Each structure stands twice: as structure tokens, then as C-alpha cells.
Amino acid sequence: MSxxxxxxxxxxxxxxxxxxxGSSDSSSDDGGDTQDTITLGQxxxxxxxxxxLQPGVSQATDAAVxxxxxxxxxxxxxxxxxxxxTAVDPQEARTVTSQLIENDGVSAIIGLYxxxxxxxxxxxxxxxxxxxxxxxxxxxxxxxxxxxxxPEDLSDDQxxxxxxxxxxxxxxxxxxxxxxxxxxxxxxxxxxxxxxRSYVExxxxxxxxxxxxxxxxxxxxxxxxxxxSALSRLFDADFDAFLVSMPQxxxxxxxxxxxxxxxxxxxxxxxxxxxxxxxxxVGSDIxxxxxxxxGQSGPNYDTFEGIYAExxxxxxxxxxxxPAWDATIVTALAIQRAGEATPEAIQRNIGPVSREGGTAVxxxxxxxxxxxxxxxxxxxxxxxxxxxxxxxxVFGSVSISIASENGxxxxxxxxxxxxxxxxxxxxx
Numbered sequence: 097m098s099x100x101x102x103x104x105x106x107x108x109x110x111x112x113x114x115x116x117x118g119s120s121d122s123s124s125d126d127g128g129d130t131q132d133t134i135t136l137g138q139x140x141x142x143x144x145x146x147x148x149l150q151p152g153v154s155q156a157t158d159a160a161v162x163x164x165x166x167x168x169x170x171x172x173x174x175x176x177x178x179x180x181x182t183a184v185d186p187q188e189a190r191t192v193t194s195q196l197i198e199n200d201g202v203s204a205i206i207g208l209y210x211x212x213x214x215x216x217x218x219x220x221x222x223x224x225x226x227x228x229x230x231x232x233x234x235x236x237x238x239x240x241x242x243x244x245x246x247p248e249d250l251s252d253d254q255x256x257x258x259x260x261x262x263x264x265x266x267x268x269x270x271x272x273x274x275x276x277x278x279x280x281x282x283x284x285x286x287x288x289x290x291x292x293r294s295y296v297e298x299x300x301x302x303x304x305x306x307x308x309x310x311x312x313x314x315x316x317x318x319x320x321x322x323x324x325s326a327l328s329r330l331f332d333a334d335f336d337a338f339l340v341s342m343p344q345x346x347x348x349x350x351x352x353x354x355x356x357x358x359x360x361x362x363x364x365x366x367x368x369x370x371x372x373x374x375x376x377x378v379g380s381d382i383x384x385x386x387x388x389x390x391g392q393s394g395p396n397y398d399t400f401e402g403i404y405a406e407x408x409x410x411x412x413x414x415x416x417x418x419p420a421w422d423a424t425i426v427t428a429l430a431i432q433r434a435g436e437a438t439p440e441a442i443q444r445n446i447g448p449v450s451r452e453g454g455t456a457v458x459x460x461x462x463x464x465x466x467x468x469x470x471x472x473x474x475x476x477x478x479x480x481x482x483x484x485x486x487x488x489x490v491f492g493s494v495s496i497s498i499a500s501e502n503g504x505x506x507x508x509x510x511x512x513x514x515x516x517x518x519x520x521x522x523x524x
Contacts, residue, residue: 136176136206138206139192140207144184145345146184148344149368152414152416153416156417158408160425161424170432193205193208209229210236213227226446228259229260233262233263233367234290235298237489238489238523241254242256243488257484258489259419265489267295270299279308281335282303282309282311283313283337283338284330285326287342293315296313296341318343327354337364338361344374348374366387372503390480392413395476395477400418400478421479427446429464449475451483452483454474479492491516491519493512
């Protein structure tokens with residue numbers, strides 16, 4: 097079985113001999129329907145400010161590949177993933193994506209962050225290769241992506257799907273939780289990159305529409321040595337709680353400055369900050385801070401967790417780990433249903449293998465068997481039920497994690513049904 101090697105440089109190659117159809121070898125004369133190997137590409141944050149999240153995503157992807165190949169692989173071919181580093185830099189992502197598609201001949205992409213997708217939107221769509229990604233929360237994708245509910249018609253497709261709930265969903269849950277806890281006035285400290293701004297905009301949209309007030313908002317550049325000046329401006333205002341949305345390293349600097357300045361008040365953190373490292377670096381003043389993250393609410397989370405635990409590696413599961421499993425499984429099922437591993441065929445089949453109406457399946461093995469028996473299927477995922485909307489989005493619950501001496505521990509769950517009223521289905 098083949099896994100993605102964690103390539104530190106986009107100049108490294110996987111050593112395969114892939115052609116344009118994502119296959120290293122073909123044993124048929126009818127356009128390559130019978131393949132020995134089918135290759136997917138995974139742009140990854142192996143370095144940079146978000147590299148602490150990648151190990152769980154890599155391990156989940158590799159566990160999914162192992163499971164898929166043990167079940168005979170899509171179309172009885174071996175699935176492999178080529179993983180290349182982008183450091184979540186848009187220009188490097190442009191290079192890596194081009195290399196994966198044009199040189200490595202991957203059939204689909206299972207990666208890319210908001211900070212890469214948004215500025216490269218037109219460039220990525222021009223490839224007409226499906227991107228099924230566990231990363232992006234950006235509200236930019238709320239009405240962009242998917243197949244528009246017409247899987248056979250590629251003319252209106254936008255080729256990008258995400259298996260993680262968007263910021264509109266999980267920030268809605270976090271905002272609802274804040275209001276339910278009588279935090280009616282907010283201060284905001286956020287970075288200026290797409291991901292940080294998107295998180296805040298998603299949160300504030302629901303928060304302000306339901307009676308919350310923003311007393312002060314301060315935007316800051318990342319990687320500063322001190323944020324005391326920004327904190328002084330922020331805490332000149334009167335508010336109940338303050339929301340922090342920054343990359344981890346910068347957030348730790350700001351929160352240490354907050355602790356040293358004894359500013360007090362309730363911290364609310366963006367979901368990537370719900371990490372043991374934040375508690376370890378900031379100390380006891382951070383106890384009681386909470387974050388709302390995409391919940392582990394998929395109907396088959398336990399199935400994923402069991403297979404994940406058997407995979408080599410000891411990476412901690414984070415909010416993007418189950419979506420990485422789902423992205424890999426649903427792409428392989430789309431290949432199986434399509435009967436071929438061309439990008440166009442995969443794009444036409446992502447919606448049909450995930451949406452309601454078919455036999456519910458929890459694994460690739462179940463899905464492959466059902467498809468070979470002539471059944472339609474509905475993949476029920478680990479992170480969410482999947483059930484892609486017309487814009488390629490998913491719904492799920494939101495977990496509220498509170499910081500303590502033991503790290504961030506989930507204490508509450510905001511059900512998906514409680515959030516749906518804040519997200520118009522047609523707009524998501």
C-alpha cells in the first residue's frame with residue numbers, strides 16, 4: 097500500500113511515473129479505465145505557522161489510504177497520495193498545485209487552506225480538477241464551490257469541496273454560546289490574513305444580528321515581538337469578553353502580553369488556538385478561556401477513530417483530522433462510482449456518493465461493495481454526515497472546549513440543528 101511522503105520541498109518528486117490521468121500504469125486499451133495506481137495530491141502545511149496541525153491530517157489521510165487499499169482500492173487499483181509542502185503560502189501553493197496536476201498527474205487534490213484558495217480562486221478553477229479539502233473555513237466559500245446540485249452538468253461547477261464545516265457554521269455556534277452565557281459586549285483582536293478575518297466576520301455576523309455589541313476591534317500584523325500597544329487600545333473599551341483570532345505563535349505572544357498586563361476579562365479563542373501548547377506557553381491565566389471548534393459529530397466518528405489509532409504515528413486528533421479522513425474516503429468512493437479516475441468523472445460523482453437517498457455507508461469497503469452491487473450510496477462521515485450542499489459545504493455540530501491545567505477539554509456541544517437557523521441553506 098502507498099502513502100503520501102511528507103515532502104519538505106515542492107521540488108521533490110514521489111518517484112512515480114504518473115500520467116495525466118493520475119495513473120502510473122494502465123492495462124487497458126480503452127482510455128485507461130483499468131489502472132494499477134490512482135494518485136491524489138495533498139498540498140500540506142509541513143512548515144510555516146500552521147505546521148502544528150498537519151501531523152493529524154497526514155496521519156488521517158494515510159490511515160484512509162491504508163483502509164481503502166486493504167478493501168481492494170478504487171476500481172481495484174492501488175491508491176496513493178503525493179504530499180507536498182506549501183507552508184500555507186499562496187505563491188508556493190500555486191507552484192505545488194501546478195506540479196501535482198501537471199507533472200504528477202494527480203486525479204484530484206485533497207488539501208489547500210482558505211489563505212491559498214481565496215487568492216488563487218480563478219487559477220485553481222481553470223485546472224478543472226476537483227479539490228476536496230479538509231482545511232478552509234472561509235466565508236468566501238459559502239456560495240462558491242460544489243456542483244450547484246447538477247452533478248452531470250459541469251458547466252456551472254466550481255470544482256472545490258470542503259469536508260470541514262465553514263466559519264459561518266462553527267463561528268455561529270461559538271457566537272450562540274457566547275450570547276447564551278450573557279457575554280453581550282465584545283472586544284476583538286485579529287490578524288489580517290484571510291483565515292483570521294474570516295473567522296471574526298463569521299462570528300460577528302451572528303453575534304451582532306442576535307443582540308451582541310462590538311465595543312472595539314483592533315487588527316494587527318502577525319509575528320510582532322509585542323502586542324502591548326494593540327492591547328492597550330483594545331482594553332480602553334468596556335466589554336465582557338474579547339475574541340482572539342491569530343496564528344498560534346502570534347496569539348501566544350499577544351496572550352502573554354495580556355497576562356503580563358493583567359487586563360483580565362473572558363478570552364474567546366479561534367479554533368486553531370485550542371491547543372495544549374497555548375496553555376503551556378501562557379500559563380494559568382488562560383484557564384477558563386474557551387474556543388468553539390468544528391465538532392466530531394459525524395455518525396461514524398468511532399469507526400474513523402478506531403482505524404486512525406491503528407495507523408503508524410501518534411499525532412493528536414484535531415478539528416481538521418476527521419475531515420481529512422472524509423476527504424480521502426469520499427474522493428475514493430467518487431472514483432469507484434465513476435468507473436474511471438479522470439478529474440471530470442470524479443467531479444460528477446462527489447455529490448452523488450455523499451448526498452441523501454442512497455444506502456448509508458461508513459467506510460470505503462462498505463461503499464465499494466454497495467456500488468459493485470448496483471446500489472446508490474450516501475457516505476456518512478467522521479467529521480459530519482457530509483451530505484454536500486450545492487456549494488460543496490457540510491453542516492456539523494460545534495464543540496466548546498475550555499482551557500484548564502489539562503489543556504483544552506470539550507465541555508459543551510452546540511448541535512448542528514441549533515445552528516442551521518443562522519445559515520441560509522441557499523446561501524451555503
